[in-house]
Amino acid sequence: MIKVSDICVHNQDSTGSISATVDVNGKLKTLYFETNFSLKMTSEIDISNTLLIGLLPLSFEKQCDIYIEGSIDEKLRKEIVNELFPVMQQVYKISQLPQISFLKNESVNSVSSAGVATGLSCGVDSFATINQMRSELTHLTFFDAGSHGKGSYSQAALIRNHRYNNVKKAADELQLPLLTVNTNLSDFTSAKFQDNHAFLQISCAHLLSGLINTYYYSSGQNDDYLSKHPLDFIYLNNFMVHHLSSYRLKVIASLTKWGRIERTKMVSVMKTAHMHLDVCVDTETAMQNGLINCSKCHKCMRTQLTLQLLNEYEEFDHVFDSKVFESERDKFIAYLILTKREDVLNAELFDLVKELDGIEFKVYYLLMHLKWAKLKKKIKRMLVA
Structure with missing residues (x-):
């Protein structure tokens, strides 16, 4: 059993943090999230959604049921159980699905902002998404959820800072606010970041609920993937992300109609990419x-x-x-x-x-x-x- 309890939220005027105790088969560990924005507009349900999505890969790795000591969004729960779990079962090659439970399920229809965001890594996919969605975007994001290395990796902080400094300059040039989340979620899994990156990053995106209601997730693949590859982690992380939407946050996979060469062509005309492509x-x-x-x-x-x-x-x-x-x-x-x-x-x-x-x-x-x-x-x- 994976049990998440003692969920605490701390708010400042312009920053926020969340901590929770995660009990994995009797072993306790603290999970945290740190933001450069206030969490005053983030609801209890948004936080439970964040915790659930972030720990789903662990529940499949350990083949453990998962319990969140909080309220969960009913739309998200249905999408996970009815649409996402059958695909995850095939990808992870397990016979029995984990069970998810909460104090209660709720539906929250109120959306306090019409903001639209996407991640900025300064890679081809993120710049190509910005190229396509620029007129809609109100915010950019930078999530430190394991892509720079796990917390115990001595170079992880240096790599993170190197990339962040470049991203911040690019965001300033694009004249869009940059929202950041730092978390130790990746320390709860032994899998490669590439095998669960969508869950880790979209988990962070749900903390933006209240500031934004639409999040474009930059897909690394185009629609014909299954015609050339088997059902695998790459497919799971690129084409199933819309099933991680809630009533307050709509998640959309971008760029699925374009291949790598077309995306690079989009990026080639962007002045910000000329100086910051990473x-x-x-x-x-x-x-x-x-x-x-x-x-x-x-x-x-x-x-x-x-x-x-x-x-x-x-x-x-x-x-x-x-x-x-x-x-x-x-x-x-x-x-x-x-x-x-x-x-x-x-x-x-x-x-x-x-x-x-x-x-x-x-x-x-x-x-x-x-x-x-x-x-x-x-x-x-x-x-x-």
Whole structure:
């Protein structure tokens, strides 16, 4: 059983915090949320919604029932039980569904604000969402819920601050207020952040109920995902988020009609993105070099190559190191060839390379080396086994 009790809310004029005791099969731990905005407009039900959504992945990992010592939104409960749980059951491959219970279920129809928000990570998806929804948006958000590393990770705070400073500058340029939430939710799960990121971040979004009533969640995939992949965590985190809506907060997955290349094209015309685009998965190296992006990791290479093929790369010379990119370009194209059958995004980009740029002989030479290195790793694993 996962039991959430002793829920405490503390408010200042411009900040807020929540703490709760989480009992996981007899082991007690404190869960917290810290905000840079007051929680005076956040109801008891909004807070219970936050706690429930954030702990749903843990209930499936542990195959435990979950109890929240509070009132829960009836719309959210029905969506979770009737629509979300059957998909989660398939993805987690479990036979028995967890049961969720509360002090009482309630329906709250009153909405005190018509605000609209989306997350700002300065990545391709978040900038593309802003590009599409700019006229609607009233707020931007930055949630520290595990994407920068777990709390025990010594570099997590440095990475968080590095990214936040860039995000804050971008939000100021976009002239939209930036709402932040910091939480230790990710410490309650052993899963990778990629496997439950939507739950962790949308959990934080429910604390904004009262300030906003619509939240656009930047989907990383487009609608044809299931035609190319099995039902998995990626599908769960990108296409089921609307079932995490309540009466006071509507959650919408954005960008599902567009692929990676189309999204990058949207971002390429945004002046704020020219100065603040952050796609890097090796932030430590980027920080060491005084850059936003390391320019060498697979996401940096994929984005740079796409921008180059779109004739927009020079606009991003402030955020990428072109010398690093050019030194790795041919090897990365060889990597696209090697992985195009397993990775749809790599396949799409490889097709664009063939169409617009052609493939040089050097790429096939590098491909032979990559295949040989892959074969050696496979032989080594077989010998060890």
